[in-house]
Amino acid sequence: MDPDDSLLKFEIPEIIYGINSLSQIGHCAKRLGGERVLLVSDPGVIEAGWVDAAITFLDKENLKSIVYDNVVTNPRSFQVELGAQLYNAEKCDVIIALGGGSPMDTAKGIAILVTNHGRIQDYVGCNLISQPIPPLICVPTTAGTGSDVSQFAIIADPQDKIKMTILSRAIMADVSLIDPVLLQTKEPELIAATGMDALTHAIEAFVSSLSWPMTNPHAIHAIELVFKHLVDAAKTKDIKALEGMAIASLEAGIAFSNAILGAVHALAHPLGGLYDLHHGLANSLLLPVVVRRNLEHVPAKFAKIANAMGIETRRVPIERAAIEVPVKIEALISDLGLPTRLSQVGVRAADIPILAKQAQEDLCMLTNPHCYAVEAIEEMYREAF
C-alpha cells in the first residue's frame, strides 16, 4: 500500500463572509497582486447589476476590469479557451469569478489554461495540473455549487456531449468572498435547485469513504441548515434564510471538496452532458433513489443524517432511522415544487445504458460507500425515471 493511502487531507481557501462583503472585492484583488482583472460572469448576473457593482468596487482600488460573460449552464470547453485567449490578450493578472457554478468553473478552466497551456481536455482527471494558476477569487451568487471552496471544476465537452471532471488542489481559489445579499436576485426555482445541490454535497461527503472528523461536522451542519432554511429561502428570499443557505453551501462545499462525492454526482454528470440539465436539478432527481440504495451499506451514517434532518432518532433502531432519510428528502423536494421524475425533464429511457456506462466511470463513484455494477446503475436511473 502506498503510504499516502492512510493520509487524510483538508484544504480550503481563505473565506470572507458578510452582508455587503462584495465591497471587499477590490481590496482582495489588490492584495493578491492584481492590477488587471478578468471578471468572469454570465448575462444573468450582469442583468442583476452585480457586475457593475463589482466594477465600481474594483475601480475604487484603481483596478482595470475586463468582463468575460460568454458562459452558459454546463460551461463548454470552447468557452474556457476563449476566456483564456482574452486573459492573455488583455494581459490580466488576476481572475475573479462572479456568479454560480458555471462562471466559477469557467474561471477555473481559464486559470488552468493560462499557466498550463494546451487544451482543457488534457487536465481531466486527478491532479494533472503542474503549474500554479493565477490568483483566483470566487464570489458566488448562488447557494449550492460550492465551487468557490472546492478543488473541482466540471466542464462540458460539446462534441462528445460529456461532462469532464477536473480534480486538483491547484485549482482551489485563493479567496472565497461570500455575500448573501447577492442571492436575492435569483429566481425561486434556481434557489431551490442549487439548494438541493448543497444538500447532495453534504450527504455524499458525509457517507463518502474519505469522510473524516474535519469534514463531518461541516456536512452535518449543512444538512441541518438546508432543512431549516431552504424552503423559506426559495419562497420568501428572506435574508436570514438566504444567509442560512449561504453558510449551508459553504460548509457542504468544504465537506465535499475534501471528502469527495458519490453515486448521485456520478449519475448526475452524464445528464448534464447529454441533456444540458441543470446540475442541482439532476442531483435532486437522483438523490432519493441513490440514498435508498446507499443506506443499506452505511445505515449508521444515514441515521446521523436523519438526526440532522430533524427526524427523531433516539430509541429508534439505526435502520429505521436511516430509512426515513429519503422520505424526508422527497418531502423537501415536494415542498420546493421541483420536478421529481427524470421523464419530466427530457431524459429518454433509451439513453439509460449510455448514461449508466458514463456514470460508472465517473471519478465521484470511487468514494461512494458501495461499488455498483452497471446493471444496478441502470436500475437506479429507471427508478428515478
Add this chain to the structure above:
Amino acid sequence: MDPDDSLLKFEIPEIIYGINSLSQIGHCAKRLGGERVLLVSDPGVIEAGWVDAAITFLDKENLKSIVYDNVVTNPRSFQVELGAQLYNAEKCDVIIALGGGSPMDTAKGIAILVTNHGRIQDYVGCNLISQPIPPLICVPTTAGTGSDVSQFAIIADPQDKIKMTILSRAIMADVSLIDPVLLQTKEPELIAATGMDALTHAIEAFVSSLSWPMTNPHAIHAIELVFKHLVDAAKTKDIKALEGMAIASLEAGIAFSNAILGAVHALAHPLGGLYDLHHGLANSLLLPVVVRRNLEHVPAKFAKIANAMGIETRRVPIERAAIEVPVKIEALISDLGLPTRLSQVGVRAADIPILAKQAQEDLCMLTNPHCYAVEAIEEMYREAF
C-alpha cells in the same frame, strides 16, 4: 462603523493528518520550494527520537537540515533572535517546527524576523507584520496548543517578565502535518495539561463574540472529543485516544484561531510571564472560575457546551444546564490528577493586582463575552488561588 466590522473571516493552513504521516515531511518541504531546512525543536523532542526521524525523511528528499533546539517552555525573545541569526547564517529557505507550542511559536517568531527584520517586540499586537514569512510547516508533538493552525504566536519577554501576543494571518503555517504517533512519547502530565489547553481553546472560541457557523462546529466537536478521550490518552496512551486528542487539538485550534479567545487566556498569559507556568496548566487552573462568571452572560451557549460534554440538557432549563459546565470541568481536572489551585503552583497572592492589570490589557480579553473591571479580574484570581 468600519465596513470590515461586519465581516467574518476563516483561514487555516493545509492540513495533512495520519498515522506515520511524519514520513511526508520531506515531500512537504520540497513542494514549498525548500532546499535548506531550519528544523526548530527542543531537547525533549530530540531525546524522544523524532528529530532524527524527521532528518532521515528530509535526507531522502535531499534536503539539508539545520537543527535549532534552543527552545524552552514559554519561549524567550532572545531565543527567537538567535534562531533568526542561524536561519540567515545557514541560508535556510524553509522552516519546520517539530514540537509543542514552544518550538512552534519560536519558529513563527524566527519566520517574522527573517523577512521583517527588527525585534520581535516590534510585532506585538494585531496585524503588524507586513512582509510574507518563509514557507513554514508545523508538526505538533503535543495535542493542545493549536499553534500549528493558528494565527497566534506567544513569546515571553524575559526582561519585563511578560508574555507578548502576536496575532497576524501572516504567521499562519503553510502546512500543519499531524501524526498522532508523535504523541506517544509525552509524559502523562503533559498530555493532561495540553489537553486542558485544547478544551480551553474550544470553550473560549465557542463563547467568543467572534464565533460563527464556521468555527462553532469545530469548537463543539473538540469539546466532545476531549471528554471522550483525554483521560484515556493521559493514562493509557492508547493510540485511538491519542488520535481523538490530536483531532480535538486541531479543531479547537481552528476554532480559536478564527474566533479568537477570552478571559481564561487573558488571565493565564501573565502567569506564564511572571512564574514561567506551563500554559496548559495555567488555563486549567483558571477555566472553572472564569466559566462560572462567563456563563451568567451567555447561558444558552454554555448549555450547548454542556450538551457536548455529555450532560443531559433536554427538558432542563438553559441556566441549569449551563451551571453544570464548571462542575464537569472540575471533575475532569480531578480525574487527570492536575493541581487545582494557583497557590499550589507558586503563584503569590501579593502579585494578584499586577497580574490583573496585565490580564485586563491582554488582546484575548477583547472577545470575551463580558468585559470585566480590574476588580472582578482580581477576584477571579483569588477564587482560583
